[in-house]
Amino acid sequence: MMSGGIWMLDESKRSLAFVIFYRFYSMAFPVYCASMATSLAIEIPNLISESSTAVMENVARALVVAIVVTKLVMCKKKRIVDLFEAASKQFAEIAGNADPEIIKILQQHVEYWKKILLVLVVPVIFGYLLLCEMGIENTIRFDWLSKPPNVSLNAPLPSNFWYPFDKNAYHHWLLLDQCLRVGGITTGMNSVAAMINSLMVFMRLQIKLLQHHFRNFDKYGGGPEDLRWCDGGGTSKLRLLCRRHQELIAYVEKFNEALKYIILLEYTSSSIMFAGAIFQIVSGEKVVFAFFFMVFNYAQLMTFSWNCNEILTESAELATALFESDWYLSNPETKTLILIMMVRSQRPLILTVGPFGSMTLEAGMSRLKIGYSYASVMATSSE
Template sequence: MAREMPESMELPLSWADSGQSVLKLNIRHLWLCGVWPLPGSWIFEVYGALGLVLGVWNAIESTLALYFCWGDMDESTMVFISTFSIGCGTVKMAFFMCNRRQYYALARSVEMLVSLQSEFCSADPALADIRQGSQRRTSRLTIGLLLLMLSQYPVWFPMPLIARPDERRLPFAQHGWDNNTNFYELSYVVQCVIGAWTTQISNSVDLLFVSIMILTAAQLQILTIRIASLKREDIEVKLEKGISCVADQTDNSCSDKMYGKLCQCIESHQKILRFVKHLEKTMSSIVMTQFSFSVLVTCVSLFQATYSTELGSVLKCICFLPVPAGQIYLYCWSAHNITEQAEAVTLAAYSCSWLKASHRFKRALRILMSRAQKPLVLTAAHLYPMNREAFVSLVNASYSYYALLGQMTK
């Protein structure tokens, strides 16, 4: 779908454009993290490249730390947790920066999607409430989860200074080659900056896609109400005819009106389906990355919280456990809502007044129902479905790996 779009759709957004977007919070937070230029300059590019360099530096530092602490299960698992979490943000940042044009097009497509049924929302307060409610939900979810992530930093960053004040400990990977003696203060600050930067990028990218899926599900919900409301319009016409034949309200004109409104619904449905395919193609690689890293982080965090003898490590892992599990759940929950709303289109079509409608109305309605019966399932890398069952299976996978680590430890 991205190739069918005009080139103007893939141009960078300006600061003013982002301010008018329903994804304003997500876009500007990504800009703050150095990922989404508004528009961009060489200084911004250097700023973004610095984030990638720090991510690579963390991978090298963690590899060396694992080499020197190998055999110490408590120390090794803590390094794995930080490495997987920071590595996930770094990989997402690389994917995002390599495919910026797709994200520009996606942001503009979201604006077109939200305005797709604005005419009907303006005429019906119930539809307007659904649209506005979805926008409020995305804003609250974005702010709430970013604040939740910020609440992790006071637990992880100063914990070495609180739990072991007499030792020169670093927040994540320890420098076993020099016993944290060289450049200790600089290393401490760099690890804190890397951890905060990459985790904010990781969560912001997730929230961008989750917000888009929430808005898409709302558009499908609006569409189902529009289709079902054809019944009410037909009843009103019948009541008018029962009293008198007002104006030029004949059977043919009534049928033409219903058929025209059904065609509008079908057109909206087709546009939403095309947008969902575009969304899946854009976010597929990032979702698969998140699923993979979240399973690993959840497994190792649970293991560390269970078997560690250090209170500080246990506290950090317990506080951090909801984050990777929550990231998986948000994707599965929002994608599952799209699937459910897409399935509801068939029921809405069956609920409208089709019994005494014209033949072409019934024919068009059958086509709509046939297409709506095909499950609209978003996938990760076109391999793994995103739904509530997938969330349960991923959690089970994390627990299986955790049980395996426990057996190995014993």
């Protein structure tokens, strides 16, 4: 997230020079990425007479880049920074706990988060390195090619960018420029995906901890500091846990309000890129690179949908966790409170895609179907 210019926390622990540099970088990075969309869009009229496929590719790429830049700008809103600040404080509290069961739950989620990062990052790295390798290989062939007399050939470049000068004269520098731009936009995509998934994994961690506390509400030791030495036995601790549940519900509502449009754009861009990758594979252009790009977009959509589905199902299990406690040994007041909490837990926590409903595995598959339909339309149009 720091590489994408959207990490705004812990500035007090950094030097003044680093803070100034990073603030400048966080403003300059989206502008640099936006220049890629501008170059792609300006080049579209020059491609109309050459290839309809190249035109559609440039339109799709320019649209995706514009969406990514919009997401990078939106990720710097105060509401999102506040979400991370709250998550950081609670994570520090959980990490300092002495309960071995809580530490085990925390470690499981840390390992789970590392696996998600691998799923998101590895296909992008391979695809990006392959694109750079293809550009370098084509450039070497162009340099050593025996050109027929009086024939003008255009230098091969990975993408159809517009430049205000002769591409053949500076094609080595243009290859470097395109590799840097593509690297920047892929970094931006990964940064936003990592940010969203990290908050989702944190919410899942909070739900799992609540399940643990619900099962053991009548036992002392462990848990947050304000739950260890509460007076009144299990009833008092249960009231505090009820408050924690309400805080988690409020956190999910803030998440939906702050990120609903970012997630909508994330789904939209992933669907378009997934469709573009399928179209390239079908048309036989840059098949290996398109395959890695398709895997990345599939992984991005599925990690979002999977984490949202986990939050929905695990939050519904809070009632089961209460039932698995020793509720039958409690006094009537505690039993009444347990019933109230079980009724509220029947309403699961739901993350939404803007105004278009909840994010689930079914919703993720529907986006993939939309992307496939879009690819079919592009293939038909090109024919």
